[in-house]
Amino acid sequence: MKGNAQRWVAVLLVGLWHCSCLAKQGASNTAPDIQVIEQLAASLNESHVTARCRRKLTFGGDCECNFRDAPDLKPKDIVFDMHMYSRRRVCIGDDYLRPGACRVLSLQTDPDNDQPETFQKALVNFGCSSDDVTEMDAEATFAKWKNFSLRMQMKKMRVKSLDLLDVSAPGLEGKILADLLKQKPRISAKQLTLTVVLDADERMGEPESSFTMKVARENLLLLQRIEAAGYNMLSIRPNPKCVASVQEEYGLCLPVTADVTWVK
Known part of the structure:
Protein backbone atom coordinates (compact mmCIF):
# COMPACT_ATOMS: atom_id res chain seq x y z
CA MET A 1 0.00 0.00 0.00
CA ALA A 31 7.24 38.06 -26.08
CA PRO A 32 6.82 41.24 -23.97
CA ASP A 33 5.72 44.35 -25.86
CA ILE A 34 9.12 46.04 -25.53
CA GLN A 35 10.86 43.01 -27.01
CA VAL A 36 8.51 43.03 -30.01
CA ILE A 37 9.03 46.77 -30.51
CA GLU A 38 12.82 46.45 -30.30
CA GLN A 39 12.94 43.53 -32.76
CA LEU A 40 10.60 45.30 -35.19
CA ALA A 41 12.60 48.54 -35.01
CA ALA A 42 15.80 46.58 -35.70
CA SER A 43 14.20 44.74 -38.63
CA LEU A 44 13.09 48.03 -40.21
CA ASN A 45 16.47 49.70 -39.92
CA GLU A 46 19.02 50.37 -42.67
CA SER A 47 21.58 48.37 -40.68
CA HIS A 48 19.48 45.27 -41.39
CA VAL A 49 20.34 45.44 -45.12
CA THR A 50 22.64 42.52 -45.97
CA ALA A 51 22.08 41.87 -49.69
CA ARG A 52 24.30 43.43 -52.32
CA CYS A 53 23.35 44.55 -55.81
CA ARG A 54 25.54 46.09 -58.50
CA ARG A 55 22.77 48.42 -59.71
CA LYS A 56 19.51 49.51 -58.13
CA LEU A 57 16.62 51.41 -59.62
CA THR A 58 13.81 53.15 -57.73
CA PHE A 59 10.46 52.81 -59.41
CA GLY A 60 7.79 55.41 -58.79
CA GLY A 61 5.86 57.83 -60.97
CA ASP A 62 6.40 58.02 -64.70
CA CYS A 63 9.90 56.66 -65.20
CA GLU A 64 12.00 57.71 -68.17
CA CYS A 65 14.85 55.23 -68.30
CA ASN A 66 17.83 55.10 -70.59
CA PHE A 67 18.83 51.58 -69.57
CA ARG A 68 21.93 49.81 -70.86
CA ASP A 69 22.96 46.51 -69.36
CA ALA A 70 26.61 47.47 -69.40
CA PRO A 71 29.34 47.54 -66.70
CA ASP A 72 29.88 51.29 -67.13
CA LEU A 73 26.26 52.25 -66.40
CA LYS A 74 26.20 55.48 -64.39
CA PRO A 75 23.42 56.91 -62.22
CA LYS A 76 22.96 59.81 -64.62
CA ASP A 77 21.94 57.33 -67.32
CA ILE A 78 18.77 56.56 -65.41
CA VAL A 79 16.31 59.40 -64.83
CA PHE A 80 13.12 58.87 -62.85
CA ASP A 81 10.43 61.00 -61.30
CA MET A 82 9.65 60.11 -57.68
CA HIS A 83 5.94 59.71 -56.94
CA MET A 84 3.99 59.21 -53.74
CA TYR A 85 2.52 55.93 -54.99
CA SER A 86 5.64 53.86 -54.93
CA ARG A 87 9.23 54.04 -53.79
CA ARG A 88 10.30 50.51 -54.60
CA ARG A 89 14.03 50.15 -54.97
CA VAL A 90 14.88 46.96 -56.84
CA CYS A 91 17.95 45.21 -58.17
CA ILE A 92 18.36 45.45 -61.94
CA GLY A 93 20.61 43.69 -64.43
CA ASP A 94 22.62 40.50 -63.95
CA ASP A 95 20.28 37.70 -62.78
CA TYR A 96 17.60 40.09 -61.56
CA LEU A 97 15.08 42.39 -63.18
CA ARG A 98 16.08 43.43 -66.69
CA PRO A 99 14.47 43.98 -70.10
CA GLY A 100 13.43 40.55 -71.30
CA ALA A 101 13.27 39.15 -67.75
CA CYS A 102 10.24 40.91 -66.32
CA ARG A 103 7.79 38.38 -64.94
CA VAL A 104 6.17 40.78 -62.47
CA LEU A 105 3.07 40.49 -60.28
CA SER A 106 1.86 43.47 -58.25
CA LEU A 107 -0.98 43.33 -55.71
CA GLN A 108 -2.06 46.70 -54.32
CA THR A 109 -4.61 48.22 -51.94
CA ASP A 110 -2.63 51.36 -51.19
CA PRO A 111 -4.93 54.36 -50.50
CA ASP A 112 -2.19 56.69 -51.75
CA ASN A 113 -2.31 55.01 -55.13
CA ASP A 114 -4.33 57.45 -57.22
CA GLN A 115 -2.60 56.30 -60.41
CA PRO A 116 -2.75 52.49 -60.44
CA GLU A 117 -1.14 52.28 -63.85
CA THR A 118 2.00 54.12 -62.69
CA PHE A 119 4.02 51.09 -61.61
CA GLN A 120 3.31 49.23 -64.84
CA LYS A 121 4.22 52.30 -66.93
CA ALA A 122 7.52 52.62 -65.09
CA LEU A 123 8.35 48.98 -65.79
CA VAL A 124 7.41 49.31 -69.47
CA ASN A 125 9.59 52.42 -69.77
CA PHE A 126 12.35 50.42 -68.13
CA GLY A 127 12.11 47.84 -70.90
CA CYS A 128 9.58 45.27 -69.70
CA SER A 129 6.72 44.12 -71.88
CA SER A 130 3.28 45.16 -70.65
CA ASP A 131 2.19 41.54 -71.14
CA ASP A 132 4.76 40.45 -68.52
CA VAL A 133 3.53 42.86 -65.83
CA THR A 134 0.32 41.87 -64.03
CA GLU A 135 -1.30 44.37 -61.66
CA MET A 136 -4.14 43.34 -59.38
CA ASP A 137 -6.38 45.10 -56.89
CA ALA A 138 -5.83 42.93 -53.82
CA GLU A 139 -9.09 43.84 -52.08
CA ALA A 140 -11.18 43.15 -55.20
CA THR A 141 -9.29 39.91 -55.75
CA PHE A 142 -9.91 38.71 -52.20
CA ALA A 143 -13.59 39.63 -52.49
CA LYS A 144 -13.79 37.52 -55.65
CA TRP A 145 -11.66 34.58 -54.45
CA LYS A 146 -12.85 32.97 -51.21
CA ASN A 147 -9.40 31.46 -50.73
CA PHE A 148 -6.73 33.43 -52.57
CA SER A 149 -3.77 31.36 -53.71
CA LEU A 150 -0.62 32.96 -55.06
CA ARG A 151 0.33 29.64 -56.62
CA MET A 152 -2.98 29.45 -58.51
CA GLN A 153 -2.62 33.06 -59.68
CA MET A 154 0.86 32.30 -61.00
CA LYS A 155 -0.52 29.18 -62.66
CA LYS A 156 -2.97 31.43 -64.52
CA MET A 157 0.01 33.53 -65.56
CA ARG A 158 1.75 30.29 -66.67
CA VAL A 159 4.81 30.90 -64.51
CA LYS A 160 6.33 29.11 -61.52
CA SER A 161 8.88 31.82 -60.81
CA LEU A 162 8.56 35.61 -60.69
CA ASP A 163 11.34 38.12 -61.28
CA LEU A 164 9.50 40.53 -58.99
CA LEU A 165 6.57 40.18 -56.58
CA ASP A 166 5.29 43.56 -55.40
CA VAL A 167 2.84 43.69 -52.48
CA SER A 168 1.18 46.70 -50.86
CA ALA A 169 -1.91 45.28 -49.17
CA PRO A 170 -2.02 46.00 -45.40
CA GLY A 171 -3.56 43.12 -43.49
CA LEU A 172 -3.54 40.77 -46.48
CA GLU A 173 0.21 40.21 -46.80
CA GLY A 174 0.25 36.96 -44.83
CA LYS A 175 -2.44 35.39 -47.02
CA ILE A 176 -0.84 36.65 -50.23
CA LEU A 177 2.62 35.33 -49.33
CA ALA A 178 1.47 32.05 -47.73
CA ASP A 179 2.34 29.87 -50.74
CA LEU A 180 5.71 31.56 -51.17
CA LEU A 181 6.78 31.22 -47.54
CA LYS A 182 5.99 27.52 -47.11
CA GLN A 183 8.81 25.23 -46.01
CA LYS A 184 8.85 23.59 -49.46
CA PRO A 185 7.21 26.13 -51.80
CA ARG A 186 6.15 25.10 -55.28
CA ILE A 187 6.64 28.65 -56.56
CA SER A 188 9.43 31.22 -56.25
CA ALA A 189 10.18 34.92 -56.60
CA LYS A 190 13.69 36.26 -57.11
CA GLN A 191 12.75 39.63 -55.64
CA LEU A 192 10.06 40.70 -53.20
CA THR A 193 8.95 44.25 -52.46
CA LEU A 194 6.59 44.91 -49.59
CA THR A 195 5.02 48.01 -48.08
CA VAL A 196 4.97 47.52 -44.32
CA VAL A 197 2.15 49.60 -42.81
CA LEU A 198 2.22 50.02 -39.03
CA ASP A 199 0.01 53.08 -38.70
CA ALA A 200 -2.13 53.84 -41.73
CA ASP A 201 -4.08 56.64 -40.01
CA GLU A 202 -1.01 58.51 -38.80
CA ARG A 203 0.54 58.23 -42.26
CA MET A 204 -2.55 59.93 -43.71
CA GLY A 205 -2.40 62.68 -41.06
CA GLU A 206 -5.46 61.48 -39.14
CA PRO A 207 -5.74 62.56 -35.47
CA GLU A 208 -6.29 58.98 -34.30
CA SER A 209 -3.68 56.21 -34.48
CA SER A 210 -4.39 52.76 -35.95
CA PHE A 211 -1.24 51.22 -34.44
CA THR A 212 -1.74 48.28 -32.09
CA MET A 213 0.56 45.66 -30.62
CA LYS A 214 -1.36 43.09 -32.68
CA VAL A 215 -0.29 44.92 -35.84
CA ALA A 216 3.30 45.03 -34.55
CA ARG A 217 3.38 41.31 -33.74
CA GLU A 218 1.84 40.30 -37.06
CA ASN A 219 4.33 42.38 -39.04
CA LEU A 220 7.30 41.14 -37.02
CA LEU A 221 6.23 37.53 -37.59
CA LEU A 222 5.85 38.20 -41.33
CA LEU A 223 9.33 39.77 -41.57
CA GLN A 224 10.82 36.81 -39.69
CA ARG A 225 9.06 34.35 -42.01
CA ILE A 226 10.39 36.16 -45.09
CA GLU A 227 13.96 35.91 -43.83
CA ALA A 228 13.44 32.28 -42.74
CA ALA A 229 12.42 31.56 -46.36
CA GLY A 230 15.91 32.59 -47.50
CA TYR A 231 15.37 36.24 -48.45
CA ASN A 232 17.93 38.94 -47.64
CA MET A 233 17.03 42.60 -47.29
CA LEU A 234 18.26 44.67 -50.21
CA SER A 235 16.70 48.04 -49.45
CA ILE A 236 14.49 49.81 -46.94
CA ARG A 237 12.96 53.24 -47.41
CA PRO A 238 11.15 54.15 -44.15
CA ASN A 239 8.59 56.91 -43.91
CA PRO A 240 10.15 59.76 -41.87
CA LYS A 241 7.12 59.78 -39.55
CA CYS A 242 7.41 57.61 -36.43
CA VAL A 243 4.53 55.89 -34.63
CA ALA A 244 3.91 58.56 -31.98
CA SER A 245 2.69 56.27 -29.18
CA VAL A 246 5.74 54.00 -29.52
CA GLN A 247 8.16 56.92 -29.56
CA GLU A 248 6.55 58.43 -26.47
CA GLU A 249 6.45 55.19 -24.46
CA TYR A 250 9.66 53.44 -25.55
CA GLY A 251 11.80 56.19 -27.09
CA LEU A 252 12.11 54.17 -30.32
CA CYS A 253 11.17 55.17 -33.84
CA LEU A 254 8.94 52.73 -35.69
CA PRO A 255 8.20 54.18 -39.15
CA VAL A 256 4.49 54.47 -39.86
CA THR A 257 5.26 52.77 -43.19
CA ALA A 258 8.33 51.37 -44.91
CA ASP A 259 9.01 50.12 -48.45
CA VAL A 260 11.24 47.06 -48.15
CA THR A 261 12.89 44.92 -50.82
CA TRP A 262 14.34 41.41 -50.40
CA VAL A 263 16.22 39.25 -52.88
CA LYS A 264 17.15 35.59 -53.01
Whole structure:
Protein backbone atom coordinates (compact mmCIF):
# COMPACT_ATOMS: atom_id res chain seq x y z
CA MET A 1 0.00 0.00 0.00
CA LYS A 2 2.79 2.34 0.96
CA GLY A 3 4.56 1.57 -2.33
CA ASN A 4 1.42 2.46 -4.34
CA ALA A 5 1.10 5.77 -2.51
CA GLN A 6 4.71 6.65 -3.30
CA ARG A 7 4.15 5.82 -6.96
CA TRP A 8 1.08 8.07 -7.10
CA VAL A 9 3.01 10.91 -5.52
CA ALA A 10 5.77 10.44 -8.10
CA VAL A 11 3.24 10.50 -10.96
CA LEU A 12 1.65 13.64 -9.53
CA LEU A 13 5.00 15.42 -9.25
CA VAL A 14 5.92 14.48 -12.83
CA GLY A 15 2.54 15.76 -14.00
CA LEU A 16 2.98 19.05 -12.19
CA TRP A 17 6.51 19.45 -13.63
CA HIS A 18 5.19 18.77 -17.14
CA CYS A 19 2.43 21.37 -16.75
CA SER A 20 4.98 23.87 -15.46
CA CYS A 21 7.19 23.30 -18.53
CA LEU A 22 4.24 23.79 -20.90
CA ALA A 23 3.29 26.99 -19.10
CA LYS A 24 6.83 28.34 -19.45
CA GLN A 25 6.93 27.37 -23.13
CA GLY A 26 3.63 29.15 -23.76
CA ALA A 27 4.90 32.26 -21.97
CA SER A 28 8.06 32.30 -24.06
CA ASN A 29 5.96 32.26 -27.23
CA THR A 30 4.39 35.57 -26.18
CA ALA A 31 7.24 38.06 -26.08
CA PRO A 32 6.82 41.24 -23.97
CA ASP A 33 5.72 44.35 -25.86
CA ILE A 34 9.12 46.04 -25.53
CA GLN A 35 10.86 43.01 -27.01
CA VAL A 36 8.51 43.03 -30.01
CA ILE A 37 9.03 46.77 -30.51
CA GLU A 38 12.82 46.45 -30.30
CA GLN A 39 12.94 43.53 -32.76
CA LEU A 40 10.60 45.30 -35.19
CA ALA A 41 12.60 48.54 -35.01
CA ALA A 42 15.80 46.58 -35.70
CA SER A 43 14.20 44.74 -38.63
CA LEU A 44 13.09 48.03 -40.21
CA ASN A 45 16.47 49.70 -39.92
CA GLU A 46 19.02 50.37 -42.67
CA SER A 47 21.58 48.37 -40.68
CA HIS A 48 19.48 45.27 -41.39
CA VAL A 49 20.34 45.44 -45.12
CA THR A 50 22.64 42.52 -45.97
CA ALA A 51 22.08 41.87 -49.69
CA ARG A 52 24.30 43.43 -52.32
CA CYS A 53 23.35 44.55 -55.81
CA ARG A 54 25.54 46.09 -58.50
CA ARG A 55 22.77 48.42 -59.71
CA LYS A 56 19.51 49.51 -58.13
CA LEU A 57 16.62 51.41 -59.62
CA THR A 58 13.81 53.15 -57.73
CA PHE A 59 10.46 52.81 -59.41
CA GLY A 60 7.79 55.41 -58.79
CA GLY A 61 5.86 57.83 -60.97
CA ASP A 62 6.40 58.02 -64.70
CA CYS A 63 9.90 56.66 -65.20
CA GLU A 64 12.00 57.71 -68.17
CA CYS A 65 14.85 55.23 -68.30
CA ASN A 66 17.83 55.10 -70.59
CA PHE A 67 18.83 51.58 -69.57
CA ARG A 68 21.93 49.81 -70.86
CA ASP A 69 22.96 46.51 -69.36
CA ALA A 70 26.61 47.47 -69.40
CA PRO A 71 29.34 47.54 -66.70
CA ASP A 72 29.88 51.29 -67.13
CA LEU A 73 26.26 52.25 -66.40
CA LYS A 74 26.20 55.48 -64.39
CA PRO A 75 23.42 56.91 -62.22
CA LYS A 76 22.96 59.81 -64.62
CA ASP A 77 21.94 57.33 -67.32
CA ILE A 78 18.77 56.56 -65.41
CA VAL A 79 16.31 59.40 -64.83
CA PHE A 80 13.12 58.87 -62.85
CA ASP A 81 10.43 61.00 -61.30
CA MET A 82 9.65 60.11 -57.68
CA HIS A 83 5.94 59.71 -56.94
CA MET A 84 3.99 59.21 -53.74
CA TYR A 85 2.52 55.93 -54.99
CA SER A 86 5.64 53.86 -54.93
CA ARG A 87 9.23 54.04 -53.79
CA ARG A 88 10.30 50.51 -54.60
CA ARG A 89 14.03 50.15 -54.97
CA VAL A 90 14.88 46.96 -56.84
CA CYS A 91 17.95 45.21 -58.17
CA ILE A 92 18.36 45.45 -61.94
CA GLY A 93 20.61 43.69 -64.43
CA ASP A 94 22.62 40.50 -63.95
CA ASP A 95 20.28 37.70 -62.78
CA TYR A 96 17.60 40.09 -61.56
CA LEU A 97 15.08 42.39 -63.18
CA ARG A 98 16.08 43.43 -66.69
CA PRO A 99 14.47 43.98 -70.10
CA GLY A 100 13.43 40.55 -71.30
CA ALA A 101 13.27 39.15 -67.75
CA CYS A 102 10.24 40.91 -66.32
CA ARG A 103 7.79 38.38 -64.94
CA VAL A 104 6.17 40.78 -62.47
CA LEU A 105 3.07 40.49 -60.28
CA SER A 106 1.86 43.47 -58.25
CA LEU A 107 -0.98 43.33 -55.71
CA GLN A 108 -2.06 46.70 -54.32
CA THR A 109 -4.61 48.22 -51.94
CA ASP A 110 -2.63 51.36 -51.19
CA PRO A 111 -4.93 54.36 -50.50
CA ASP A 112 -2.19 56.69 -51.75
CA ASN A 113 -2.31 55.01 -55.13
CA ASP A 114 -4.33 57.45 -57.22
CA GLN A 115 -2.60 56.30 -60.41
CA PRO A 116 -2.75 52.49 -60.44
CA GLU A 117 -1.14 52.28 -63.85
CA THR A 118 2.00 54.12 -62.69
CA PHE A 119 4.02 51.09 -61.61
CA GLN A 120 3.31 49.23 -64.84
CA LYS A 121 4.22 52.30 -66.93
CA ALA A 122 7.52 52.62 -65.09
CA LEU A 123 8.35 48.98 -65.79
CA VAL A 124 7.41 49.31 -69.47
CA ASN A 125 9.59 52.42 -69.77
CA PHE A 126 12.35 50.42 -68.13
CA GLY A 127 12.11 47.84 -70.90
CA CYS A 128 9.58 45.27 -69.70
CA SER A 129 6.72 44.12 -71.88
CA SER A 130 3.28 45.16 -70.65
CA ASP A 131 2.19 41.54 -71.14
CA ASP A 132 4.76 40.45 -68.52
CA VAL A 133 3.53 42.86 -65.83
CA THR A 134 0.32 41.87 -64.03
CA GLU A 135 -1.30 44.37 -61.66
CA MET A 136 -4.14 43.34 -59.38
CA ASP A 137 -6.38 45.10 -56.89
CA ALA A 138 -5.83 42.93 -53.82
CA GLU A 139 -9.09 43.84 -52.08
CA ALA A 140 -11.18 43.15 -55.20
CA THR A 141 -9.29 39.91 -55.75
CA PHE A 142 -9.91 38.71 -52.20
CA ALA A 143 -13.59 39.63 -52.49
CA LYS A 144 -13.79 37.52 -55.65
CA TRP A 145 -11.66 34.58 -54.45
CA LYS A 146 -12.85 32.97 -51.21
CA ASN A 147 -9.40 31.46 -50.73
CA PHE A 148 -6.73 33.43 -52.57
CA SER A 149 -3.77 31.36 -53.71
CA LEU A 150 -0.62 32.96 -55.06
CA ARG A 151 0.33 29.64 -56.62
CA MET A 152 -2.98 29.45 -58.51
CA GLN A 153 -2.62 33.06 -59.68
CA MET A 154 0.86 32.30 -61.00
CA LYS A 155 -0.52 29.18 -62.66
CA LYS A 156 -2.97 31.43 -64.52
CA MET A 157 0.01 33.53 -65.56
CA ARG A 158 1.75 30.29 -66.67
CA VAL A 159 4.81 30.90 -64.51
CA LYS A 160 6.33 29.11 -61.52
CA SER A 161 8.88 31.82 -60.81
CA LEU A 162 8.56 35.61 -60.69
CA ASP A 163 11.34 38.12 -61.28
CA LEU A 164 9.50 40.53 -58.99
CA LEU A 165 6.57 40.18 -56.58
CA ASP A 166 5.29 43.56 -55.40
CA VAL A 167 2.84 43.69 -52.48
CA SER A 168 1.18 46.70 -50.86
CA ALA A 169 -1.91 45.28 -49.17
CA PRO A 170 -2.02 46.00 -45.40
CA GLY A 171 -3.56 43.12 -43.49
CA LEU A 172 -3.54 40.77 -46.48
CA GLU A 173 0.21 40.21 -46.80
CA GLY A 174 0.25 36.96 -44.83
CA LYS A 175 -2.44 35.39 -47.02
CA ILE A 176 -0.84 36.65 -50.23
CA LEU A 177 2.62 35.33 -49.33
CA ALA A 178 1.47 32.05 -47.73
CA ASP A 179 2.34 29.87 -50.74
CA LEU A 180 5.71 31.56 -51.17
CA LEU A 181 6.78 31.22 -47.54
CA LYS A 182 5.99 27.52 -47.11
CA GLN A 183 8.81 25.23 -46.01
CA LYS A 184 8.85 23.59 -49.46
CA PRO A 185 7.21 26.13 -51.80
CA ARG A 186 6.15 25.10 -55.28
CA ILE A 187 6.64 28.65 -56.56
CA SER A 188 9.43 31.22 -56.25
CA ALA A 189 10.18 34.92 -56.60
CA LYS A 190 13.69 36.26 -57.11
CA GLN A 191 12.75 39.63 -55.64
CA LEU A 192 10.06 40.70 -53.20
CA THR A 193 8.95 44.25 -52.46
CA LEU A 194 6.59 44.91 -49.59
CA THR A 195 5.02 48.01 -48.08
CA VAL A 196 4.97 47.52 -44.32
CA VAL A 197 2.15 49.60 -42.81
CA LEU A 198 2.22 50.02 -39.03
CA ASP A 199 0.01 53.08 -38.70
CA ALA A 200 -2.13 53.84 -41.73
CA ASP A 201 -4.08 56.64 -40.01
CA GLU A 202 -1.01 58.51 -38.80
CA ARG A 203 0.54 58.23 -42.26
CA MET A 204 -2.55 59.93 -43.71
CA GLY A 205 -2.40 62.68 -41.06
CA GLU A 206 -5.46 61.48 -39.14
CA PRO A 207 -5.74 62.56 -35.47
CA GLU A 208 -6.29 58.98 -34.30
CA SER A 209 -3.68 56.21 -34.48
CA SER A 210 -4.39 52.76 -35.95
CA PHE A 211 -1.24 51.22 -34.44
CA THR A 212 -1.74 48.28 -32.09
CA MET A 213 0.56 45.66 -30.62
CA LYS A 214 -1.36 43.09 -32.68
CA VAL A 215 -0.29 44.92 -35.84
CA ALA A 216 3.30 45.03 -34.55
CA ARG A 217 3.38 41.31 -33.74
CA GLU A 218 1.84 40.30 -37.06
CA ASN A 219 4.33 42.38 -39.04
CA LEU A 220 7.30 41.14 -37.02
CA LEU A 221 6.23 37.53 -37.59
CA LEU A 222 5.85 38.20 -41.33
CA LEU A 223 9.33 39.77 -41.57
CA GLN A 224 10.82 36.81 -39.69
CA ARG A 225 9.06 34.35 -42.01
CA ILE A 226 10.39 36.16 -45.09
CA GLU A 227 13.96 35.91 -43.83
CA ALA A 228 13.44 32.28 -42.74
CA ALA A 229 12.42 31.56 -46.36
CA GLY A 230 15.91 32.59 -47.50
CA TYR A 231 15.37 36.24 -48.45
CA ASN A 232 17.93 38.94 -47.64
CA MET A 233 17.03 42.60 -47.29
CA LEU A 234 18.26 44.67 -50.21
CA SER A 235 16.70 48.04 -49.45
CA ILE A 236 14.49 49.81 -46.94
CA ARG A 237 12.96 53.24 -47.41
CA PRO A 238 11.15 54.15 -44.15
CA ASN A 239 8.59 56.91 -43.91
CA PRO A 240 10.15 59.76 -41.87
CA LYS A 241 7.12 59.78 -39.55
CA CYS A 242 7.41 57.61 -36.43
CA VAL A 243 4.53 55.89 -34.63
CA ALA A 244 3.91 58.56 -31.98
CA SER A 245 2.69 56.27 -29.18
CA VAL A 246 5.74 54.00 -29.52
CA GLN A 247 8.16 56.92 -29.56
CA GLU A 248 6.55 58.43 -26.47
CA GLU A 249 6.45 55.19 -24.46
CA TYR A 250 9.66 53.44 -25.55
CA GLY A 251 11.80 56.19 -27.09
CA LEU A 252 12.11 54.17 -30.32
CA CYS A 253 11.17 55.17 -33.84
CA LEU A 254 8.94 52.73 -35.69
CA PRO A 255 8.20 54.18 -39.15
CA VAL A 256 4.49 54.47 -39.86
CA THR A 257 5.26 52.77 -43.19
CA ALA A 258 8.33 51.37 -44.91
CA ASP A 259 9.01 50.12 -48.45
CA VAL A 260 11.24 47.06 -48.15
CA THR A 261 12.89 44.92 -50.82
CA TRP A 262 14.34 41.41 -50.40
CA VAL A 263 16.22 39.25 -52.88
CA LYS A 264 17.15 35.59 -53.01
